[in-house]
Amino acid sequence: MQKNIDTSNLKFDDIYSLIKPENFKKDNPLTRNYTLQYGLGNCLKKYCGFKEDYKIKAFFEHGIVFSNHLEGPIRIHESLPSVVSSSFRKEIIENQKHNNGVYAIGPYIAYVDSLLSKEETENEKKRLGKNLLIFPAHSVKESKQNYDVENFCEKIKEISTDYDSVRVCLYWKDVTNGYGELYKQYGVEVVTAGYINDPLFLNRLRSIIECSTVTMSNKIGTHVGFTLYLKKPHYIINIKTESQEAIDTTINKMVNKAKFKLQKRIKENNNDKDIKQIEQLLTCKAPNEKELSKLLNKYFGFNEVKSKEQLKDIMLSCENQYSPIKFYLKIVVLLKNYMVSLLKTFI
Numbered sequence: 001m002q003k004n005i006d007t008s009n010l011k012f013d014d015i016y017s018l019i020k021p022e023n024f025k026k027d028n029p030l031t032r033n034y035t036l037q038y039g040l041g042n043c044l045k046k047y048c049g050f051k052e053d054y055k056i057k058a059f060f061e062h063g064i065v066f067s068n069h070l071e072g073p074i075r076i077h078e079s080l081p082s083v084v085s086s087s088f089r090k091e092i093i094e095n096q097k098h099n100n101g102v103y104a105i106g107p108y109i110a111y112v113d114s115l116l117s118k119e120e121t122e123n124e125k126k127r128l129g130k131n132l133l134i135f136p137a138h139s140v141k142e143s144k145q146n147y148d149v150e151n152f153c154e155k156i157k158e159i160s161t162d163y164d165s166v167r168v169c170l171y172w173k174d175v176t177n178g179y180g181e182l183y184k185q186y187g188v189e190v191v192t193a194g195y196i197n198d199p200l201f202l203n204r205l206r207s208i209i210e211c212s213t214v215t216m217s218n219k220i221g222t223h224v225g226f227t228l229y230l231k232k233p234h235y236i237i238n239i240k241t242e243s244q245e246a247i248d249t250t251i252n253k254m255v256n257k258a259k260f261k262l263q264k265r266i267k268e269n270n271n272d273k274d275i276k277q278i279e280q281l282l283t284c285k286a287p288n289e290k291e292l293s294k295l296l297n298k299y300f301g302f303n304e305v306k307s308k309e310q311l312k313d314i315m316l317s318c319e320n321q322y323s324p325i326k327f328y329l330k331i332v333v334l335l336k337n338y339m340v341s342l343l344k345t346f347i
Helices: 037-048 072-077 089-092 118-128 149-162 172-176 179-184 201-210 222-230 250-268 273-283 289-301 308-323 324-345
Strands: 082-084 100-103 131-135 144-148 164-172 189-192 215-217 235-237 241-245
Touching: 037 201, 037 308, 082 089, 089 100, 089 289, 100 308, 118 201, 131 149, 131 222, 144 149, 149 164, 149 179, 164 172, 164 179, 164 201, 172 179, 179 189, 201 222, 215 222, 222 235, 222 289, 235 273, 273 289
Parallel strands: 082 100, 131 164, 131 215, 164 189, 215 235
Antiparallel strands: 144 241
């Protein structure tokens, strides 16, 4: 049985060692291992006081979702109780006929311990000084983020004169896409939170954020909620970004093409007005805090963060609502429907 390697001693800028997929466990839907990604399950179990081998019986929606779309990843596991960040998504999923219980718990970073100790964090802050941390728009398995890196770096260069150091935190997929070397050419320190299935991903990400002074990005995303929740100012620079369908092996290309089309449909159902408002607020040096707070609560769930006892009760409620028979029957139906949809895509 494959085990995760211990990446706790690797430096944050050791980007190539941190993203090797062969060093980590693979996702296995048949074992309900949905919290394997980003080490979320480990963080939540530790926060609640559960044993390491406890199996969380819920599907967790990934980070921030602005869409009203109901055909996202949450539907793939609709036989399970669902956990989301905000009441906005909670209400949407609750209106589905296959709803098995939905819980909003706010930004997941709220339940994560830093990878660095307090002493290590202070030492890193001293080394970095006044630090600007950049989160570029990131690619995913089925699509690549394209933007003018050179133009973005020139803007970073202009802003960086007010800082002692600049870090760019790259998603693992963009390290493999070669973006790390492009940013290094501009003299910035390139770091990563690690591979998607690294159990220390979120712990490392929290440490990277905590060592910063100000954070910045070129596109709104989950990182905005994480940084602002951790009391780090966040600004957005308007750089045009676009998704390009990933090119992969034949079978992966078929799957990714279907996923890419789904992502496109989800994006079409985004609340663009609110997204633009958040971007405008974060472009200002002194944003309207009342308006920003309202939107952060709506989409990121800042007002939904739970205590240890509350989160533990939610996990136990999910346990009680879980039906193994229903779960495995749903897997069979979904596999059948998925193959049919793939065939329709290419007919």
